[in-house]
Amino acid sequence: MTHDRAAFGFGVLAVALAALALWTAYGHVEWRLVGIAAPIVLVVAGIGILLLSRRHN
Amino acid sequence: MERPRSAALNGDVPENLPVISRPRDGAMVGGVCAGLARRWHLDPNLLRIAVVVLSIFGGLGLVAYGSALLLMPREGQAEMPVRRFLPFTRAWSTGTVVAVTIAAAVVTIAVVGSNGIGLGPVVVIFLIWFFGFRGRNQRTAPPPEPTPFERAAENWRQRLVEQQTPGYEASALASASEQRWTQPYTDPAADLAVRDDDLPAAVAPASARRPRRSWRLWWLALTLAGVSLAVVTVLAVVGVPTPPLAYTAAVLAGLGLTLLVAARRGRPPLLLPATLVMAAVTAGMMGSANHLAMPSMGEVHRTYTTGTQLPPEVTLSAGELTVDLTGLQLDADQNLVVHVGAGQLNLKVPDGVNTQVDWKVKFGEFNPTDVANSDQSQDGVDLSGSARYPASSANAPTLHVTASVDFGELDVTP
Numbered sequence: 001m002t003h004d005r006a007a008f009g010f011g012v013l014a015v016a017l018a019a020l021a022l023w024t025a026y027g028h029v030e031w032r033l034v035g036i037a038a039p040i041v042l043v044v045a046g047i048g049i050l051l052l053s054r055r056h057n
Numbered sequence: 058m059e060r061p062r063s064a065a066l067n068g069d070v071p072e073n074l075p076v077i078s079r080p081r082d083g084a085m086v087g088g089v090c091a092g093l094a095r096r097w098h099l100d101p102n103l104l105r106i107a108v109v110v111l112s113i114f115g116g117l118g119l120v121a122y123g124s125a126l127l128l129m130p131r132e133g134q135a136e137m138p139v140r141r142f143l144p145f146t147r148a149w150s151t152g153t154v155v156a157v158t159i160a161a162a163v164v165t166i167a168v169v170g171s172n173g174i175g176l177g178p179v180v181v182i183f184l185i186w187f188f189g190f191r192g193r194n195q196r197t198a199p200p201p202e203p204t205p206f207e208r209a210a211e212n213w214r215q216r217l218v219e220q221q222t223p224g225y226e227a228s229a230l231a232s233a234s235e236q237r238w239t240q241p242y243t244d245p246a247a248d249l250a251v252r253d254d255d256l257p258a259a260v261a262p263a264s265a266r267r268p269r270r271s272w273r274l275w276w277l278a279l280t281l282a283g284v285s286l287a288v289v290t291v292l293a294v295v296g297v298p299t300p301p302l303a304y305t306a307a308v309l310a311g312l313g314l315t316l317l318v319a320a321r322r323g324r325p326p327l328l329l330p331a332t333l334v335m336a337a338v339t340a341g342m343m344g345s346a347n348h349l350a351m352p353s354m355g356e357v358h359r360t361y362t363t364g365t366q367l368p369p370e371v372t373l374s375a376g377e378l379t380v381d382l383t384g385l386q387l388d389a390d391q392n393l394v395v396h397v398g399a400g401q402l403n404l405k406v407p408d409g410v411n412t413q414v415d416w417k418v419k420f421g422e423f424n425p426t427d428v429a430n431s432d433q434s435q436d437g438v439d440l441s442g443s444a445r446y447p448a449s450s451a452n453a454p455t456l457h458v459t460a461s462v463d464f465g466e467l468d469v470t471p
Binding site: 003004005006007008010011012013014015017018019020021022024025026052 | 085086299300307309315316317320321324329332336340342343
């Protein structure tokens with residue numbers, strides 16, 4: 001079964017952006033924390049895409 | 058002998074095709090970049106990166122992509138999508154439709170194109186890596202399935218090659234008892250008829266055509282977006298201050314979560330474009346909120362003349378920041394924080410206000426251009442100090458400026 005890597009990658013980014021926007025709307029954003037979380041989200045997205053790219057025989 | 062093959066069999070676009078179409082195979086979102094890259098013989102990833110970069114820094118790429126999406130028909134279709142969505146445009150000429158669409162795109166850029174996303178560099182790096190990764194792992198498209206005539210011709214060519222091979226006669230005599238095929242022209246009736254079992258097995262393409270995608274997951278997207286909106290609305294009703302940004306973020310969260318589900322269940326049509334549009338709207342609203350100190354890059358010039366204009370903080374992640382306060386007039390004492398991560402900070406202090414500058418440079422140079430503070434000019438690591446710039450009037454209010462540069466140069470000019 002093939003997985004949609006584009007959907008996964010953009011889905012992760014969309015959820016992360018939505019979370020940041022909600023944080024902005026309801027509180028004061030700690031950009032230092034965002035600076036730490038952003039690379040982690042990207043790494044998680046990358047690992048997820050990597051796993052979804054594996055061929056299943 | 059190399060057989061001449063038609064352009065279509067080679068995977069190229071026939072030269073007489075009147076339009077640039079959007080292929081389904083190799084398409085990431087709508088197939089615009091894949092179609093243009095195929096027509097112009099480019100790497101589609103380059104076009105995708107260009108679109109993403111132009112979308113983030115000003116929104117031009119998003120509008121251009123949307124315009125192309127409206128003008129470029131799907132592969133095999135002749136009608137432009139804009140004519141399907143807006144039936145009254147069918148009476149217009151093709152040139153008029155193209156001109157009106159481009160004009161609409163220009164107007165859209167003029168109205169909403171000024172909002173950028175400060176996190177752009179991070180997203181660009183991620184997308185370059187993402188598409189580069191995809192490009193390395195993307196298998197080449199399978200060759201088109203040959204027609205029965207081509208398969209018969211290939212079979213016949215192989216027979217001729219076998220007959221021209223040295224030693225064919227001997228091997229043919231030795232294996233006469235187990236002859237695998239009928240000698241050509243010994244039975245003309247059998248040769249004229251092309252039987253399926255006589256043809257070499259066709260190579261089954263791995264994904265000759267994508268199955269038609271289901272719209273069913275849109276119900277999940279609408280449900281999640283509705284639930285998120287309901288939660289935000291309830292918060293607003295009970296008295297929690299809820300800006301419009303919360304509503305767009307709620308819808309974006311619903312669409313994003315549906316995309317994550319769609320990664321396994323199959324992506325419904327238009328879900329990804331809708332999510333990207335909602336993400337652009339949300340990011341634009343975030344960027345337009347002036348109270349955010351979002352990281353930014355480039356050459357920035359800020360001029361403040363009144364106390365109400367003066368923000369509490371002006372920051373730049375990288376580049377050159379000029380804060381011009383020479384015409385500043387204050388009614389009361391105020392504070393200002395100015396920070397540059399890497400680059401140069403030019404601070405022009407006011408003449409009519411007493412100014413106290415507490416400066417700090419982690420690695421770089423501090424350079425006051427006035428004679429009174431010229432003794433503080435220095436370069437090195439972990440530099441700090443304080444400079445005073447008295448106003449011409451003794452009763453003038455005081456502006457306390459905290460200026461810092463992590464890596465670079467800090468210039469203060471009275």
